[in-house]
Amino acid sequence: MPESLTKLTYQTFQQSKNYFGLAHKILSSRLRNLVYPTLEQKTKPIPNELLPKLQQRLNQLLETDWQDTQKGVYPESLLFDNPWDDFFRYYPLIWLDFPQMWERVKQQSYQDFSPEIDIDAYPSYYVQNFHHQSNGYLSDLSANLYDLQVEILFGGAADAMRRRILAPLKQGVKAFELVTPRQARILDVACGTGRTLKLIRAALPQASLFGTDLSPAYLRKANELLSQIAGELPQLLQANAEELPYVDDYFHAVTSVFLFHELPATVRQTVIEQCFRVTKPGGVFIICDSIQLSDSPELGYMMDFFPETFHEPYYKHYTTDNLLERLQKVGFENIETQVHFMSKYFIAHKPA
The missing domain is CATH 3.40.50.150 (Vaccinia Virus protein VP39)
Incomplete structure (x- = not known):
């Protein structure tokens, strides 16, 4: 594949992930506000004046990423590496986990762990529901969803x-x-x-x-x-x-x-x-x-x-x-x- 076409394909791939992440955030926010309207005031939209700056930063990141492949720092194949199996298997579970997360936010319950998880062996600062996720970092579900959640958070970046x-x-x-x-x-x-x-x-x-x-x-x-x-x-x-x-x-x-x-x-x-x-x-x-x-x-x-x-x-x-x-x-x-x-x-x- 010619270099220019490969670069265009990469940029298109990344922008599509960015749009998907944005769509996910909009839909999940609307659903949350419908089910838990009291939580709506706790979240604020990004000011419009920040959006061009964020896009510029993202474009600069993608250009640097591309240039490093051209310098031989890592192979071009990494640019298109995406855990598709995990996406199709676990993306629905993110939605199924939302009600528990929203309830946790509503109750301000930040150290909520299932009884079968032994939390005594861990430092207190680690026993948190980081990102409001169920069982923090101490369950297989959390481990399975983490990379996908972070990709969505950063718009695929x-x-x-x-x-x-x-x-x-x-x-x-x-x-x-x-x-x-x-x-x-x-x-x-x-x-x-x-x-x-x-x-x-x-x-x-x-x-x-x-x-x-x-x-x-x-x-x-x-x-x-x-x-x-x-x-x-x-x-x-x-x-x-x-x-x-x-x-x-x-x-x-x-x-x-x-x-x-x-x-x-x-x-x-x-x-x-x-x-x-x-x-x-x-x-x-x-x-x-x-x-x-x-x-x-x-x-x-x-x-x-x-x-x-x-x-x-x-x-x-x-x-x-x-x-x-x-x-x-x-x-x-x-x-x-x-x-x-x-x-x-x-x-x-x-x-x-």
């Missing part, structure tokens, strides 16, 4: 934002001149369903990949996803990021995607300390998370209503938290920040 870690990740690993591709070790902290590890595998097919997460349900989903990919299976462990079960100076690179806004401030610092500890001297640590007020003040309106709309109890503090200072405090240096669409990136290096 979630993977494109995740892929922004791949260029600095490859550059960071390449800094170890005497390390062969097969010897490189990369850890994804809070790997969730394994989507980020799948992207890393496509960019670095020979590297040894590792992932940790607190949720056994999400690790089961990650194992299911990653088992379908050719090559060495990533090593997955159930572990708290506050106590990573690895020796010092073990990984050439460490990544963390969409974790820090769901952590209390003190825990963010502890996790950064752990990531510094397990990163090799000369290695790189890359954070992908939400935008912050310091880099996107024009989107402050959205950051204000996001934590209540989606029950993100630690998000508001995150938007003003100085992660650069936290990274420097533990010893990271040469820290670069980037912003793509609705995400911010910290690319930090451990002194050699």
Whole structure:
């Protein structure tokens, strides 16, 4: 397929996902307002003046995504990778789960878990119905719906934002001149369903990949996803990021995607300390998370209503938290920040 046609196909594919996400939000909001009219006042539409800015940010993200394939950072096939089986299997379940979510919002019940789920083994900050979803991150249903829910939330741009870690990740690993591709070790902290590890595998097919997460349900989903990919299976462990079960100076690179806004401030610092500890001297640590007020003040309106709309109890503090200072405090240096669409990136290096 000619390059220009491939690019047009990709842009059309992404815009169609964006329109689908928008249609989903409109329909679900109307249904919610019909069934639970008292909840209508708690949500606010995006101001019209913000819409062109969001579209511009999305277009810039898609252009960067495309350019990285042309530079050989990852194959073009990733641009069209979509979990269609999961979509057709689980999208109806999102609608079936809405009444429980809306009732939870109405009752302001944010730590509502089924009796069969043992919550005692988890830190209190984790036992939350993040995004108002049933059983938080501790059920197989939650794990099955998560990627689809995030794709809808970001209008189909979630993977494109995740892929922004791949260029600095490859550059960071390449800094170890005497390390062969097969010897490189990369850890994804809070790997969730394994989507980020799948992207890393496509960019670095020979590297040894590792992932940790607190949720056994999400690790089961990650194992299911990653088992379908050719090559060495990533090593997955159930572990708290506050106590990573690895020796010092073990990984050439460490990544963390969409974790820090769901952590209390003190825990963010502890996790950064752990990531510094397990990163090799000369290695790189890359954070992908939400935008912050310091880099996107024009989107402050959205950051204000996001934590209540989606029950993100630690998000508001995150938007003003100085992660650069936290990274420097533990010893990271040469820290670069980037912003793509609705995400911010910290690319930090451990002194050699």
